[in-house]
Amino acid sequence: MVQKLEYLKESPSQTAGPYVHIGCMPNFSGIEIYGGSDLGRSMKTGPVKGEEITVTGIVHDGMGTPLRDAMIEIWQADAAGLYASANETRGKADPNFTGWGRSPGDPETGEFVFETVKPGRVPFRDGRLMAPHATLWIVARGINIGLQTRMYFEDEAEANAEDPILTRIEHQSRVPTLLARKTGEGAYRFDIHLQGPDETIFFDF
Amino acid sequence: MTENGQNRGYIARDRDRQPDAYTPGYKTSVKRSPQAALLSFPTTLSEETSPVFGHGLIGKLDNDLIHNYAKPGESAIGPRIIVYGRLLDETGRGVPGALLEFWQANAGGRYRHKKEGYIAPLDPNFGGCGRLITGEDGSYEFRTIQPGPYPWPNGPNEWRPAHIHFSVFGHGFAQRLITQMYFEGDPLIPLCPIVGVLKSQQAIDDLTAPLDMNRTLPMDARAYKFDIVLRGRRQTYFENRREGL
Numbered sequence A: 001m002v003q004k005l006e007y008l009k010e011s012p013s014q015t016a017g018p019y020v021h022i023g024c025m026p027n028f029s030g031i032e033i034y035g036g037s038d039l040g041r042s043m044k045t046g047p048v049k050g051e052e053i054t055v056t057g058i059v060h061d062g063m064g065t066p067l068r069d070a071m072i073e074i075w076q077a078d079a080a081g082l083y084a085s086a087n088e089t090r091g092k093a094d095p096n097f098t099g100w101g102r103s104p105g106d107p108e109t110g111e112f113v114f115e116t117v118k119p120g121r122v123p124f125r126d127g128r129l130m131a132p133h134a135t136l137w138i139v140a141r142g143i144n145i146g147l148q149t150r151m152y153f154e155d156e157a158e159a160n161a162e163d164p165i166l167t168r169i170e171h172q173s174r175v176p177t178l179l180a181r182k183t184g185e186g187a188y189r190f191d192i193h194l195q196g197p198d199e200t201i202f203f204d205f
Numbered sequence B: 001m002t003e004n005g006q007n008r009g010y011i012a013r014d015r016d017r018q019p020d021a022y023t024p025g026y027k028t029s030v031k032r033s034p035q036a037a038l039l040s041f042p043t044t045l046s047e048e049t050s051p052v053f054g055h056g057l058i059g060k061l062d063n064d065l066i067h068n069y070a071k072p073g074e075s076a077i078g079p080r081i082i083v084y085g086r087l088l089d090e091t092g093r094g095v096p097g098a099l100l101e102f103w104q105a106n107a108g109g110r111y112r113h114k115k116e117g118y119i120a121p122l123d124p125n126f127g128g129c130g131r132l133i134t135g136e137d138g139s140y141e142f143r144t145i146q147p148g149p150y151p152w153p154n155g156p157n158e159w160r161p162a163h164i165h166f167s168v169f170g171h172g173f174a175q176r177l178i179t180q181m182y183f184e185g186d187p188l189i190p191l192c193p194i195v196g197v198l199k200s201q202q203a204i205d206d207l208t209a210p211l212d213m214n215r216t217l218p219m220d221a222r223a224y225k226f227d228i229v230l231r232g233r234r235q236t237y238f239e240n241r242r243e244g245l
């Protein structure tokens, strides 16, 4: 026998289920509470710095059917690459930008929408800059543990080509699943596929 | 942060302790589970930072589901309970200032949701959601009514054990977690395919809250204890010393 390592174990995840919106976006689900506003519906609390963009997309299951009961969260740096986090030590993030949003997906189409800003570049562990990206986290009925992916931008080819994570992905043919496509001025499209030939890359950070 | 800096990132998630994505006993997971392996990377600032939720966000009744949707002077129907515990990380430290959101069915097993068709009635005084911010040592407490079990379409005769859903933030987005709390002694626990995605009895026990008669308020509400553990950060020598652990 040896000494014991005194660590606790992370609580096991369980599915968010079909009614995640009751808990996380109650007003969207028809429960009038918390003064009528759901957390994360707006990522801006005033005029923001940088390029304002709209990101839309749909989460598809393995049959290509849109998920209409998912909840999608986004977490990203501001236009200067700073996080609005208590433990951000590199500077002060844009005070009018929370960096975090939640979208329920449209009840009919499943389309999620984030009104946000194009994120700046954030350093990787070794100091090299990562390409502009946002973290997306997807929960829904049938998803046992929240799925984490990253949204990069197709029109950031130069930064993407030197991104420490994108360049280390073995199957480079899958990298486009992480790229938001520019569809207009300030408009990006980022569809997510849980399964199938276009399956999105999901991470275990 | 450099290799020698204070920030050593989050301890890798122990996937043996977490359910797999593909769990055919829970049928909806079949077409909603990624089939390629997850790509593993150490955490970066993007996962080590997290949104801030101030105490100012929380209203007085947000952690009281018995009253937060009830008409003035009325209250939700059902067995009154207190749910309390601590939010910890894997190193055993409390996680203060973290947002917890929770939701549940009413005492009859019915959710307040347009897509919910169970014949059990709605309780006009019960909304089914609450939230709070953890205290200095990661502790939390809320009041609610004990939810009822409910049937769901998976197998021909499937019933969920009584449960409360929890959504949890930590100090890094890497810690983000959604889970469910079950109640000690519920005979439906071992029958449930969603509980069944858990890989060990230990994992089930970790999500099952015991009755705590010491915390129970006589003539008022029974208490159930539910601690939640989030991923921990790799510690440094100096951090350990400072905390006196």
Ligand SMILES: [Fe+2]
Residues within 6 Å of the ligand: A017, B105, B160, B163, B165
């Ligand atoms: Fe449920």
